[in-house]
Amino acid sequence: MSPTPKVRVGGLRKAYAGLAAVSGIDFTIAPGEIFGLLGPNGAGKTTTLECLVGLRHPDEGELEICGVDARRHPHEVKQKIGVVLQTTSLQDKITPREALTLFAAFYRQSTPAADLLARFGLVEKADVPVERLSGGQRQRLALALAFVNRPELVFLDEPTTGLDPQSRRELHELILALRRDGHTVLFTTHHLEEAEKLCDRVAIIDRGRIVATGAPRDLVAASREEQSVTIRTSPPLGADVFAALPGLTPVVVDGDTVRFQTKDATATLAALTARLREQRVEIRELTVRKASLEDLFLALTREGEP
Amino acid sequence: MNAVFAHLRISLRLHFRNRMALLYGYLFPVIFLVAFWVLYRHEKVPLLRHMGELLTVAVLGGACFGLPTTLVSERERGVWRRYRLTPVPTWVVVASTALARLFLLVTAGLLQLGLALALGMTWPAHPIALAVAFLFVAFAFIGLGLVIAALADNVPAVQALGQCLFLPMLIIGGVAVPLAALPEWAQHVSAFFPGRYAVEALQAAVNGRGFPGMRFCLLALSLTGVAGLVAGAKLFRWDGQQRFAALRGKAWLLVAIGAWLAVGAVAEWRGRVAIPADLDPARPAPAPVPAPSPSAPPPIASAPVTPIPAPRAATASSPAAVTPNPAPAPVLPVTPAPPWMSITAKDWDGLDYQVPPDHGIVTPMAAPDEEPDEYTKEQVDKVRAKLPTWSPGVDGDDLSCVRNLLYVAAVPDAIQMPVERYLPRVVYQYLLDSYPRENLMKMLTYIALHPLEGPVRDDISELGIEGAAGDPMLVRERAYLYAIKFLARLTGRKSE
Ligand SMILES: Nc1ncnc2c1ncn2[C@@H]1O[C@H](COP(=O)(O)OP(=O)(O)O)[C@@H](O)[C@H]1O
Ligand SMILES: [Mg+2]
Numbered sequence: 176m177s178p179t180p181k182v183r184v185g186g187l188r189k190a191y192a193g194l195a196a197v198s199g200i201d202f203t204i205a206p207g208e209i210f211g212l213l214g215p216n217g218a219g220k221t222t223t224l225e226c227l228v229g230l231r232h233p234d235e236g237e238l239e240i241c242g243v244d245a246r247r248h249p250h251e252v253k254q255k256i257g258v259v260l261q262t263t264s265l266q267d268k269i270t271p272r273e274a275l276t277l278f279a280a281f282y283r284q285s286t287p288a289a290d291l292l293a294r295f296g297l298v299e300k301a302d303v304p305v306e307r308l309s310g311g312q313r314q315r316l317a318l319a320l321a322f323v324n325r326p327e328l329v330f331l332d333e334p335t336t337g338l339d340p341q342s343r344r345e346l347h348e349l350i351l352a353l354r355r356d357g358h359t360v361l362f363t364t365h366h367l368e369e370a371e372k373l374c375d376r377v378a379i380i381d382r383g384r385i386v387a388t389g390a391p392r393d394l395v396a397a398s399r400e401e402q403s404v405t406i407r408t409s410p411p412l413g414a415d416v417f418a419a420l421p422g423l424t425p426v427v428v429d430g431d432t433v434r435f436q437t438k439d440a441t442a443t444l445a446a447l448t449a450r451l452r453e454q455r456v457e458i459r460e461l462t463v464r465k466a467s468l469e470d471l472f473l474a475l476t477r478e479g480e481p
Numbered sequence: 482m483n484a485v486f487a488h489l490r491i492s493l494r495l496h497f498r499n500r501m502a503l504l505y506g507y508l509f510p511v512i513f514l515v516a517f518w519v520l521y522r523h524e525k526v527p528l529l530r531h532m533g534e535l536l537t538v539a540v541l542g543g544a545c546f547g548l549p550t551t552l553v554s555e556r557e558r559g560v561w562r563r564y565r566l567t568p569v570p571t572w573v574v575v576a577s578t579a580l581a582r583l584f585l586l587v588t589a590g591l592l593q594l595g596l597a598l599a600l601g602m603t604w605p606a607h608p609i610a611l612a613v614a615f616l617f618v619a620f621a622f623i624g625l626g627l628v629i630a631a632l633a634d635n636v637p638a639v640q641a642l643g644q645c646l647f648l649p650m651l652i653i654g655g656v657a658v659p660l661a662a663l664p665e666w667a668q669h670v671s672a673f674f675p676g677r678y679a680v681e682a683l684q685a686a687v688n689g690r691g692f693p694g695m696r697f698c699l700l701a702l703s704l705t706g707v708a709g710l711v712a713g714a715k716l717f718r719w720d721g722q723q724r725f726a727a728l729r730g731k732a733w734l735l736v737a738i739g740a741w742l743a744v745g746a747v748a749e750w751r752g753r754v755a756i757p758a759d760l761d762p763a764r765p766a767p768a769p770v771p772a773p774s775p776s777a778p779p780p781i782a783s784a785p786v787t788p789i790p791a792p793r794a795a796t797a798s799s800p801a802a803v804t805p806n807p808a809p810a811p812v813l814p815v816t817p818a819p820p821w822m823s824i825t826a827k828d829w830d831g832l833d834y835q836v837p838p839d840h841g842i843v844t845p846m847a848a849p850d851e852e853p854d855e856y857t858k859e860q861v862d863k864v865r866a867k868l869p870t871w872s873p874g875v876d877g878d879d880l881s882c883v884r885n886l887l888y889v890a891a892v893p894d895a896i897q898m899p900v901e902r903y904l905p906r907v908v909y910q911y912l913l914d915s916y917p918r919e920n921l922m923k924m925l926t927y928i929a930l931h932p933l934e935g936p937v938r939d940d941i942s943e944l945g946i947e948g949a950a951g952d953p954m955l956v957r958e959r960a961y962l963y964a965i966k967f968l969a970r971l972t973g974r975k976s977e
Contacts, residue, residue: 228566230720253568260566264558268498273491280487281569304498320563 179242181206181328181359182227187236189222196222198383200236204328204361204376209354211374212363215476219383220363221261224332227361228258241327254283257321261332264313267306271297271316274305275323282324295319295349311342318349329353331362335369347373367469377468381476395468401436403470404444407460408433408451416454420446427473431459436470484569485577492581496551505547506585510539510593518600528602530897532594533684537618537656537676539589544622545643548582549630553639556630561719571717579623586619607691614682614695621675621702624709628737631716634724650676661842672754673745675705689899690856697753701744708740821880821927829926829968836965844894844962846909847902849977861903863945864889868911871944879916881935883924884960886912888938891959895950904946909967922971925964932961 182204189197197219204210212220225231227238229249238245241255265274272288279285292301295315300308308316314334321329334350335343350373353360364370370377371391379387379394387394406412411431417423420443427434437443440463451458496502514535518528528535555561564574598604605611625646633639651657653667655677660668671677678698685694715733718725725731748754837843847853853861868874873885890905912921928934937953950956969975 230562230565250568250570253566258566260559260562262559262562264560265563266495266555266558266560268495269491273494277487277491278567280483281564281567283568324567 178206180204180239181208181241182210182361183237183239184223184227185237187223187226187238188234189219189226189231190234195383197226197233200380200383200385202378202385202388204359206359207354207357208375209350209360209362209373211370211377212361212380213365213367213370213377213472214363214380215365217382218365218380218476220365220380221332222383223380224330224361224363225260228256228330229253230260254324255327257324257326257329259314259317259321259329259331259334261336265305265316268304270302270304271308271319272301274316275319278320278323284325285323286325291319291322294322296345309342311338311345314338314342314346315349318346328359328361331360333363333365335364335366367467367472371468379472379475386475387471391468394471401438401470402440403434403436403464403467404440405432405434405460405462406447406458407431409457409459412456416450417447420450434470434473484573485580488569488574488577489580489584492551492578493584496581496585502547502551506543507589507592509542510535510589511596513538514593514596514600518597528597528600529605529688530684532597532602532605532687533680533682534656535593535597536590536615536683537679538651539593540586540615540618540622540679541647541650541656541676543582543586543589544619544626545629545647546639547585548579548623548626549633549639549643550636551582552578552627552630553633554636556719557635557721559721562721565719571719572714575627575714575717579627582623582626583616583619586623587615590615605687606689607686610691610695611683611686613692614686614699617699617702617706618679618683621679621706621709624706624713624737625675626709627713628709628716628734631713631718632725632734650674656680659842661840661845669749669754672748673741675702675741675744678702678744690854694854697748697751701748704744705737705740708737712737819878819880821923824923824926824930828930829922829972832926832929832965832968834965834969834974836962836969839966842897844891844905844959844966845902846905846963846966849906851902853900853903857899857903860900860945861907864900864904865907865911867944868907873938874911879920880924880927883912883916883921884928884935885938887928887960887963888956889941889944889946890963891956892939892941892950893946894959894963895952895955898946900946905963905966908963909970912967918971922968925968925971929961929964929968932957 180203182202184203185201187197187200188195200219200223202210212223214220222231226233226236227240227245229245229252233246240252243251243255245252269277271292275288275291279288288301292298295318297312297315297319300312305313305316318331318334321331331350335346338346347369350360350362354373354375362373374391376388376390377394378385408431412428412433414426414428417426417433417435423435423437423443444461444463448458496506514528517531517535561574565571594605629639629642629646633642649670653663653670654674655663655668655671656679660671660677663671678701682695682698682702685691685698689695712733712735715730715736716725716728718728839846839848852858868886868889871889874882874889876882886908890908893901893904916924937956939949939951939953939956942949966975970977
């Protein structure tokens with residue numbers, strides 16, 4: 176029997192003033208997993224996460240976190256989790272040491288401020304007011320605050336958005352260290368590479384629904400035989416040109432560039448170039464490569480777009 | 482409890498790191514006090530009689546602006562959202578923020594009080610009652626601050642809303658402008674603002690009767706405080722993106738408004754809207770116009786409020802009439818008739834009876850059936866008992882005696898003592914009992930026509946009334962006004 180999942184979400188729905196932001200989401204996260212919620216802006220990642228951590232009341236659905244019914248006992252859940260939100264900030268004049276000491280007083284159990292300062296590389300900035308910290312340092316402080324109560328589970332909402340490349344790399348290292356230490360983490364991102372690099376498992380979310388779940392490797396493997404083709408033409412092509420071609424997975428048209436996947440690139444390209452010659456369309460650029468998670472992501476999230 | 486303490490400590494630390502907050506919290510009350518002191522330093526208006534107002538303004542500023550500004554700016558930047566992710570209950574953070582504010586208000590109050598003492602204010606009459614009153618005032622206005630924080634979506638809105646409550650309370654709410662100086666409608670309006678009860682309660686503790694004089698005020702303040710706390714808690718938003726307009730349960734605001742209306746209605750019903758007697762000492766100086774200094778030449782018309790008209794009827798004018806502070810009238814062995822004997826009805830009919838009202842600040846006079854509170858009554862009775870043996874009132878010529886007796890009414894008025902409403906009544910009665918009506922009218926008229934004649938008596942401490950106005954012109958002016966007031970009664974212009 177597998178251990179109790181740290182997170183179990185069933186049929187989660189949430190609408191803002193009648194407009195659905197999340198419409199029926201299910202997933203589970205096993206202990207020790209780094210789980211990525213991957214999706215474009217506005218997909219409903221933040222809404223999902225904020226429902227889980229008790230900031231928003233879901234319209235419907237079951238939420239179980241660390242074995243506790245999160246809708247019934249939100250306070251119990253808050254004792255066990257740590258959270259970094261996309262948009263919060265502390266008082267300008269508070270120092271990292273003070274913030275960590277303050278937040279420690281809010282929980283039943285806590286880690287000493289000094290330990291967290293060391294672990295998140297803030298020792299030198301321990302007594303500097305937050306207003307004088309860099310973006311990366313602030314983000315590390317936010318992360319340290321999420322760990323103040325020795326959480327069983329950590330939620331990170333787009334933790335790397337808005338950081339410079341150096342800070343982003345540092346944060347990646349921290350998350351990888353969390354994985355090594357056996358922490359369970361749910362984080363959201365719209366960066367594919369990030370998900371691919373850090374996550375044990377990802378759920379791809381689009382317009383309030385999960386469109387694929389699995390380990391990044393498995394998701395890519397499912398389309399391993401496929402190849403990704405990008406073609407730029409003059410004049411631009413419409414999707415109708417590709418309708419007649421066999422063995423194509425979703426076609427993405429972006430201006431004069433078209434992207435699609437195929438199991439047999441040679442045959443598809445032969446048929447396509449023949450057609451283009453007939454229509455006197457000039458090929459400006461053509462690339463063929465093995466499909467990546469990005470292709471899958473784009474294919475899944477652009478599906479059904481007008 | 483640990484959380485309350487931790488958040489209280491950090492709130493205070495952050496406050497003391499915030500220069501603007503310190504400016505508003507401490508410098509503002511100090512400036513107010515010093516400005517008041519500088520403005521009125523020539524008039525002997527002791528700070529003691531205005532501590533109620535000064536303390537109220539300090540608390541009002543801290544609670545109406547300071548508290549909600551902190552709360553709203555933290556909410557806007559997402560601090561409260563972050564707290565919300567921890568198991569700490571909302572009330573813990575709100576309560577510790579309010580406690581921190583209370584600490585700041587108390588220290589600001591002590592600073593103000595300490596400074597006032599350093600500037601020569603005497604020790605408050607009821608220190609324990611003052612501490613209690615201050616806590617009630619702080620509680621009421623912290624409740625108000627929470628309501629403002631709940632209503633305002635952002636910091637500029639706090640400023641706007643705060644001003645909407647602060648200014649009316651200052652101007653027509655009895656906080657900065659004396660109720661007695663306000664038109665009657667404004668006195669009624671003030672009954673609906675808690676500022677008035679704050680001033681009353683504090684002033685009763687500073688130089689009034691203490692607890693007995695502030696029961697209704699404490700009740701009014703706790704009611705507004707509790708209502709503010711309830712409404713503030715019910716309307717509390719931790720999410721800066723949530724707008725007040727979009728909030729459910731806006732009706733809780735009615736609790737806060739309801740409390741103000743209820744207090745005002747009860748005050749109206751119990752008839753305590755007209756300026757109550759024990760509020761008198763709380764009235765500030767008449768107007769922020771510096772009075773002439775005693776050494777300045779005496780252009781009478783520049784006296785603070787009511788200029789003494791230049792004598793109109795030249796009848797019976799003596800050479801001494803316009804000489805300020807002449808030597809005591811020489812004893813004239815040969816002249817049998819004193820100058821006032823030639824005064825006729827024509828003279829008193831020619832006087833200007835346009836004087837300040839009896840319930841005003843300047844020359845107040847209690848109604849015949851008005852009962853002072855016990856503390857004041859004791860003093861009034863003491864004076865009444867001593868008058869018949871008071872040398873300046875019985876020895877010497879009649880005119881000097883009458884003039885000296887007028888000063889018994891004028892001095893307490895000039896320094897705004899609690900007894901000022903009642904002593905004129907005592908003096909009037911004593912004069913009626915001591916002189917034939919006709920003579921009394923003549924002498925009062927003579928004094929009204931020659932307000933600068935005779936020596937000024939600024940010290941009536943032999944009668945048990947401590948204090949001196951230190952401003953001869955002011956005392957002369959008030960004595961003149963009382964002479965007119967007595968004449969109005971004697972001539973039937975005013976019936977009682
Ligand atoms: N407070 C809100 N009120 C109304 N609509 C909202 C609110 N927050 C988010 N939305 C909408 O819900 C959808 C999902 O948003 P969000 O969960 O923030 O997506 P993501 O985090 O994936 O970018 C978006 O269409 C967004 O415009
Ligand atoms: Mg988001």
